[in-house]
Amino acid sequence: xxxxxxxxxxxxxxxxxxxxxxxxxxxxxxxxxxxxxxxxxxxxxxxxxxxxxxxxxxxxxxxxxxxxxxxxxxxxxxxxxxxxxxxxxxxxxxxxxxxxxxxxxxxxxxxxxxxxxxxxxxxxxxxxxxxxxxxxxxxxxxxxxxxxxxxxxxxxxxxxxxxxxxxxxxxxxxxxxxxxxxx
Numbered sequence: 640x641x642x643x644x645x646x647x648x649x650x651x652x653x654x655x656x657x658x659x660x661x662x663x664x665x666x667x668x669x670x671x672x673x674x675x676x677x678x679x680x681x682x683x684x685x686x687x688x689x690x691x692x693x694x695x696x697x698x699x700x701x702x703x704x705x706x707x708x709x710x711x712x713x714x715x716x717x718x719x720x721x722x723x724x725x726x727x728x729x730x731x732x733x734x735x736x737x738x739x740x741x742x743x744x745x746x747x748x749x750x751x752x753x754x755x756x757x758x759x760x761x762x763x764x765x766x767x768x769x770x771x772x773x774x775x776x777x778x779x780x781x782x783x784x785x786x787x788x789x790x791x792x793x794x795x796x797x798x799x800x801x802x803x804x805x806x807x808x809x810x811x812x813x814x815x816x817x818x819x820x821x822x
Contacts, residue, residue, distance in 0.1 A: 736756075
């Protein structure tokens with residue numbers, strides 16, 4: 640089992656944090672092998688941001704994602720740049736309001752969830768910043784790449800103290816939304 644996951648958006652959306660949490664859930668709480676890498680532009684907020692996680696039941700010989708099994712796109716730039724890299728049949732999550740120009744022809748080869756993630760996060764927690772944790776909840780519940788309990792523990796280990804309740808609310812809303820997309 641080897642799963643390659645791509646998170647991409649712009650700085651400030653929590654792309655890297657979501658990938659760190661996912662890698663931690665796999666390595667620490669699921670006893671799997673995990674590698675997390677990241678790249679971002681020179682701007683701390685607003686520049687392009689990409690983070691990758693590889694999860695495997697055996698040693699990982701190459702730490703870069705080659706053809707994602709799963710991808711999360713939080714911006715138009717990320718979508719336009721990386722959509723063509725995902726495998727046919729990949730599970731893709733799109734922040735619908737921030738990706739208005741979509742390649743619906745290419746998306747037919749994929750399993751896609753396109754939702755107004757920022758809006759849902761705002762309604763769920765009062766903070767649009769929890770959109771990354773909401774998306775992480777959707778991703779993990781929809782794909783089963785790690786268990787719900789593992790990702791909950793990893794969220795609690797990683798997020799700033801004092802934000803536990805809000806982040807768990809976002810994560811669990813993601814779990815709930817994912818149920819609607821399971822076969």
